[in-house]
Amino acid sequence: MPEQKNYDAIIIGGGPAGLAAALSLYENDVKDILILERDRELGGILNQCIHNGFGLHTFNEELTGPEYAKRYIHMTKEAGIAYQLNTMVVNIVPVQTEDGVFKEVTATSSEFGFQQLRARAVILAMGCREKPRGALNIPGYRPAGIYSAGTAQKFVNMDGLMPGREVVILGSGDIGLIMARRMTLEGAKVKLVAEIMPHSGGLKRNIVQCLEDFDIPLLLRHTITEIRGKNRVESVVISEVDENLKPIPGTEEEVKCDTLLLSVGLIPENELSRNMGLTMSPATRGAVVGENLETSCPGVFACGNVLHVHDLVDNVSKEAEKAGRYAAEYIRSFALRSSLKNEPDPESTLMKQFARRNTTKNVSDPVKAVENPDGTRTYTLPCISCPAGCIVSVTVRGESEILSVSGNSCEKGEVYAKNEVTAPVRILTSNVRISGSDREVLPVKTASAVPKEKLWECVKAVKELKVQAPVRIGDVLLEDIAGTGVALIASSDAGLSEQF
Ligand SMILES: Cc1cc2nc3c(=O)[nH]c(=O)nc-3n(C[C@H](O)[C@H](O)[C@H](O)COP(=O)(O)OP(=O)(O)OC[C@H]3O[C@@H](n4cnc5c(N)ncnc54)[C@H](O)[C@@H]3O)c2cc1C
Numbered sequence: 409m410p411e412q413k414n415y416d417a418i419i420i421g422g423g424p425a426g427l428a429a430a431l432s433l434y435e436n437d438v439k440d441i442l443i444l445e446r447d448r449e450l451g452g453i454l455n456q457c458i459h460n461g462f463g464l465h466t467f468n469e470e471l472t473g474p475e476y477a478k479r480y481i482h483m484t485k486e487a488g489i490a491y492q493l494n495t496m497v498v499n500i501v502p503v504q505t506e507d508g509v510f511k512e513v514t515a516t517s518s519e520f521g522f523q524q525l526r527a528r529a530v531i532l533a534m535g536c537r538e539k540p541r542g543a544l545n546i547p548g549y550r551p552a553g554i555y556s557a558g559t560a561q562k563f564v565n566m567d568g569l570m571p572g573r574e575v576v577i578l579g580s581g582d583i584g585l586i587m588a589r590r591m592t593l594e595g596a597k598v599k600l601v602a603e604i605m606p607h608s609g610g611l612k613r614n615i616v617q618c619l620e621d622f623d624i625p626l627l628l629r630h631t632i633t634e635i636r637g638k639n640r641v642e643s644v645v646i647s648e649v650d651e652n653l654k655p656i657p658g659t660e661e662e663v664k665c666d667t668l669l670l671s672v673g674l675i676p677e678n679e680l681s682r683n684m685g686l687t688m689s690p691a692t693r694g695a696v697v698g699e700n701l702e703t704s705c706p707g708v709f710a711c712g713n714v715l716h717v718h719d720l721v722d723n724v725s726k727e728a729e730k731a732g733r734y735a736a737e738y739i740r741s742f743a744l745r746s747s748l749k750n751e752p753d754p755e756s757t758l759m760k761q762f763a764r765r766n767t768t769k770n771v772s773d774p775v776k777a778v779e780n781p782d783g784t785r786t787y788t789l790p791c792i793s794c795p796a797g798c799i800v801s802v803t804v805r806g807e808s809e810i811l812s813v814s815g816n817s818c819e820k821g822e823v824y825a826k827n828e829v830t831a832p833v834r835i836l837t838s839n840v841r842i843s844g845s846d847r848e849v850l851p852v853k854t855a856s857a858v859p860k861e862k863l864w865e866c867v868k869a870v871k872e873l874k875v876q877a878p879v880r881i882g883d884v885l886l887e888d889i890a891g892t893g894v895a896l897i898a899s900s901d902a903g904l905s906e907q908f
Contacts, residue, residue: 423452425712
């Protein structure tokens, strides 16, 4: 018989949603918690997102994915919340006991074998996965060189491996855009990003900093209609599409490449939810939940990307905190609540948010400069300081004398626009080879932004660097990268006995 243990709450998934939910339960006086995580470390997808841009709302700082994750991992460990790694949950069923309806969670792991655990409440935080090639029906053989963008991201950022050298990316959501820059910084030639819609699905800042900075073309209203090559990808055929998103005959163009990255959408990871018979939403492809984030099964809550795909991890943490709070409430009133049926609200606020999210994105305009009759120049550019994306105009005399700034709605926007037209700066995130730890590569970043014109010199310095573990997050690896006066620092731990 498998081992059986009872908990107040079990959380499935140790990503940002699972960790924030666990901490919220803990703060609401539920201490008997277990997090089950199938990966070898906590942190979820953030561990492979080594770029910056996380935590602006939660911490008022621009962190990389591993830095953001580490803050939650640290708090989880400090609180003494139990977690089990390398443990895959394969089934959840409600079971009636003398003490009410428990949720029985079946998990497997190489260390603990087959386990059956019981909890009063379960929080689903399994994240999402990428749509595969099979979902696209692109004609062609099945050659090597076709990857989902997230898989390529894991290869490059966590394993230090390059999937290819000449790359085409299909899909201009944030993952596609971020991988366009990442592959470029690693020495690949990204030929283009093709997007079937008339606008990009990515954040403005990513269009500016991942495509425009590197002159990578974004082809809107285009898709891939054929993949050529039998053993390895040799080229793809790109076609323009009409208003019904159907390829227009005669517009085909062959683009030579050895790698195709697909970034065509994320789907909530909901096998467990479906197997347990939860009511699912066709709009979000996550479980239907009430305002309290409880699913159609009483005592089972859902949050994060398993509920609906989020752009910002800050929103994931916020939602998970709420799920933890309501789960704690459920646990307190367990005896009463277990017999009550929760009626889910299909028009929940979350679903409305999702619908809004899909309609508010658009593509940014590149920086445009107009010569004025008096010899000054006016630049028009999208501000990327926040998602509002104000279009800002900056008038400049000579090389760099700013005469006026308009169109911005905050001071940050003014500072950004002035810098962008006179002396643009960027934070560089990358990774370096490391020895003496179980990692191949260590995520690193510049401690502050470096001049954009110095970016490639900084990349070269990073590529030449080799470090020796142990390394702690924030350790200075280079005092002054490429003569910029800026330090290069570790953005993750490696080789520490206890990775706090
Ligand atoms: C490429 C990329 C770039 C991004 N860039 C940004 C950005 O710049 N700024 C920003 O704010 N946000 C960004 N995001 C979004 C943000 O990272 C995610 O929204 C967030 O990580 C989702 O958290 P989660 O906990 O729901 O899911 P995840 O992080 O995916 O965690 C889910 C966890 O559940 C585990 N799991 C799944 N199934 C099981 C099971 N059956 N048993 C046990 N464990 C299981 C998984 O292993 C995983 O660890 C980005 C996301 C991606 C993919």
